[in-house]
Amino acid sequence: MIKFNQLKPGILIACWIPLLWLLLDIILDNLGGNAVQAVHIRLGDWSLRFLCIVLAITPLQTMTNWRGMSEYRRMFGLFTFIYATLHLLAYLVLDHYLVWPIIATDILESSYIWFGIAAYLIILALAVTTPKWVVKLMGKDWKKLHRFIYFAAGAAIMHYFWQLKGNLAEPLFYLSIIILLLGFRLLLSFKNRVINRLMLPKGRR
């Protein structure tokens, strides 16, 4: 049987495919009338998809008893960060040409961007605390900090919802996936608590 570790280089390459695909579409002028917005949406979508993959790892691990998936969680987490950063850069450079007064007005007046910024700041904090020595240094705080990914997921979905005119099918799709993945954790922690309580010897509460 193939060891899971052997898949790692392949997965790493696969994670870059959305970007290559986007560059190819830019070169071939395949992005339609509003190409700049299309770049934006594409990068934002992939960031959200990687975030969903990250959140899917714990449920997968629990169901399959697979070990050693934290390596992959780290990798997918970093790709969430990479695509989110490109999404942000596309906004600043491609869409707004680094014209700061217009960017400032746009951010002040567009409440959906605030959710995007919140999600990005969390993802940024998680990304910079990735190196192993930082993990060691932070001890228990690392885990606490990385629980903020749930808030990042919520903010990212709000960011998606809040900028649409009324056609909510796509953000609803991602929302249901995230609810499913977070719901799994809630159920699991509930189950664990009940089992723990049952397992405790009487009189020792």
Place this chain on the structure above:
Amino acid sequence: MIIKTKKTIPASEITDPHVFKERRKIIKALVALTAMGSGIGPVVAGNKPRWANVPESNLSAKLITTPSEIIENYTNYYEFSYNKHDSTKLAQQLPTDPWSVEISGEVEKSGTYYLEDILRQQTLQEHIYRFRCVEAWSMVIPWVGFALGDLLRKAQPLSTAKFVKFTSVYQPEIMPRQKKDTLLEWPYSEGLRIDEAMHPLTLLAVGMYGDTMPKQNGAPLRLVVPWKYGFKSIKAIVKIELSKKAPTTSWNRFAPGEYGFYANVNPNVPHPRWSQNSERLLGSGFFTPRRETELFNGYGEQVAGLYKDMNLQHFF
């Protein structure tokens, strides 16, 4: 209220009309050539642009027009789909010939008229207008049409006519979103105050780029109000009613806090969820910065007077 005066258009934005017309000839020639090569020459030859030679209106802006492929493939037509690409494809199903329009309400001469009969009485002109969507993109479109006011005057409005209500076609068998009755209440409806409707800039358009209107762009007859957000420019009109009271309008009914009755383009009044301060001019290239949105979409000089005593923050 601050009314920005119309800025002089930089020379770089002006296309010489001769160049513009020449360019079209070249494009047409190329299309014909390709068509001949692919053996569909005779069909295309019969399809020569219907209004290639209509005169240009003196209200036309001297601007570089957005490429027609972009105008034809980037449309909101929620009766068909929320997706711009799909709505273009699905709109081809709509039968638009023959077409009749009912004119009723507070007018002397109400009735239902064939579009062909209406067109016989009107002088068509080309109007190159800026078109700004509430989604913060814009285009420059060479419409072919006639002033709505000219049509309304023929129907002889009564003094009680204060507003005009427009209704789009209702064809749930062909329009999937109408069939599922989703999002907006169908048929789509829009409205203008009578003075806005009589304004010479306000058009009923039957074509663009010298030819008949593509179906996804609102064939056969659509409204164009260049100083308002695009959703006011209702497509596939079947009914025009003059009324005493302000009509309900589709987007206003769906989200009154977000889409007002007036919907004047105004960079100083953000949409509750996003800024309207700037826009992306489609077709302007990957590395062109956004343009700053102008009050009344740059038509302030002509239309600001209509709103001189109004608080535009309130009447958005």
